């Protein structure tokens with residue numbers, strides 16, 4: 001549901017306050033501890049951040065995507081590890097249930113996810129199945145009223161914190177590709193689940209991924225979301241929303257990088273002048289401002305259509321590709337504007353430069369987005 | 385107990401203030417406005433008093449143009465029960481404001497009036513004190529701690545010599561300082577609920593007060609730009625430099 005403009009503005013004010021008073025001042029601590037301070041997690045819970053996209057009847061805020069995107073563009077002007085903690089509960093960790101879960105599953109899990117008492121992870125990627133996710137081999141074999149899960153999932157965000165996993169597994173070994181895959185909601189304390197050790201990543205300290213290994217993990221048949229063989233259909237339905245959400249995250253990060261760069265350019269003097277007065281620096285600032293504006297305009301157009309129930313798969317891929325590549329360029333310029341200081345860990349841009357690299361890889365690499373966009377164009381042309 | 389909290393709409397504390405070219409005040413067009421931060425602390429304190437079971441109603445009041453209702457809505461979203469908007473576009477100075485607040489405090493029969501110690505725009509630090517005088521009730525200013533027992537309030541004040549503890553009989557006026565509390569974040573569902581709470585609109589005439597400013601401002605100037613500092617090589621040089629300027633004794 002769309003919020004009244006004045007309420008949204010008021011809420012965004014609160015988000016800005018959280019960013020300036022709590023999130024930014026704790027960024028270095030976040031990196032040092034490799035964890036989000038508890039009191040900040042509590043603030044995020046209080047403000048409803050774990051349930052932005054979960055319907056109100058299950059305790060969430062039930063925001064429309066446009067409002068969610070506007071909120072994320074503010075929220076993500078701080079370290080993106082904060083976003084990572086809330087990301088899976090709002091994204092596919094919960095949306096599979098929201099869209100295709102039955103009432104019993106929703107009642108059981110959504111309120112805990114919305115409040116942040118429970119953390120959900122989404123387990124799709126495997127050692128042998130990344131971009132080609134439909135080739136996954138984790139198996140779910142029916143055994144009376146149960147399924148037996150076997151297989152390994154890789155790079156699973158929030159796995160070390162997770163209480164729940166949305167697991168994509170092959171229920172029909174004889175059907176290759178997407179049609180043999182089903183989605184399951186699996187409680188993390190189920191026997192037969194072990195976690196690999198935390199991955200050592202390039203950036204985003206404070207956010208964690210690890211392998212999740214299923215060995216004869218016995219789950220009730222009622223844990224299946226939707227029908228057998230519909231797992232990918234469920235995933236596809238939430239993909240557009242996820243890609244648009246990530247675009248908003250990229251724009252928030254870009255805003256922060258540009259703000260830091262502009263402040264630095266105004267303060268730093270060389271050749272007796274502020275470096276901001278050099279036209280070559282100005283070009284970098286102007287290019288960055290323009291690209292952010294373009295990404296923001298694209299995003300808000302796509303979210304508006306999404307909220308009007310238009311199909312936006314092509315646009316969602318356009319936004320995700322442009323915004324993630326855009327923030328990469330802006331991070332690169334931010335380091336350049338900072339000069340040697342930009343290469344030093346004392347400045348946030350060094351950290352952000354590494355943090356934002358991920359956006360071009362997960363939720364579909366840039367190349368996969370290109371394929372989606374082009375195939376969609378070709379399909380439309382063929383059908384017209 | 386019934387609490388009245390007075391809030392003022394001011395330029396947001398994050399905004400870099402610019403003086404109007406004609407020296408007639410500061411630029412407020414297109415500038416982000418917020419609740420005076422000290423008033424936000426006053427609202428928060430009122431909520432905590434109510435949550436502790438020591439109050440049953442919190443009324444928030446603000447004086448100014450239509451837009452002050454935004455700040456009243458914020459206070460209502462934080463948890464205040466109802467609002468009063470004294471609508472005026474006139475220049476309202478502390479004495480006038482305190483006359484209006486007196487009228488409201490008396491007609492509402494409140495037991496406690498909470499205000500920020502000062503508003504960050506004019507930094508007058510007068511309204512609470514003037515209200516207490518007009519009302520002929522005790523005042524405790526710059527409170528950094530506040531508790532209640534029977535018909536009395538005990539406040540802790542941060543003064544140069546340390547912490548002063550003051551007990552006042554209710555009804556009383558208390559102005560609050562920065563370290564009293566940290567205002568809560570407002571939740572979205574509470575913002576929506578706040579839209580349904582009532583704000584009564586009153587005019588100066590309703591309160592029997594005229595704007596009649598008693599102080600006129602002659603002009604506003606931005607502070608001088610800061611001069612470059614001087615670097616010294618040694619401690620001895622520093623001491624000499626300070627002595628030469630009469631900043632430390634020989």
Ligand SMILES: Cc1cc2nc3c(=O)[nH]c(=O)nc-3n(C[C@H](O)[C@H](O)[C@H](O)COP(=O)(O)OP(=O)(O)OC[C@H]3O[C@@H](n4cnc5c(N)ncnc54)[C@H](O)[C@@H]3O)c2cc1C
Nearest residue numbers: 122123124125130131155156157209361362363364365367
């Ligand atoms: C920090 C992090 C967190 C993650 N979190 C999760 C999570 O929570 N849940 C989850 O399930 N997964 C998660 N992932 C996995 C992520 O979604 C995958 O890494 C991503 O989809 C890419 O798959 P891959 O790593 O196997 O790369 P590959 O698919 O092996 O790709 C390697 C390269 O080949 C290119 N390529 C592949 N196929 C094609 C093609 N057809 N045409 C052209 N180029 C192609 C790719 O674009 C890429 O450049 C996470 C990954 C990381 C790094």
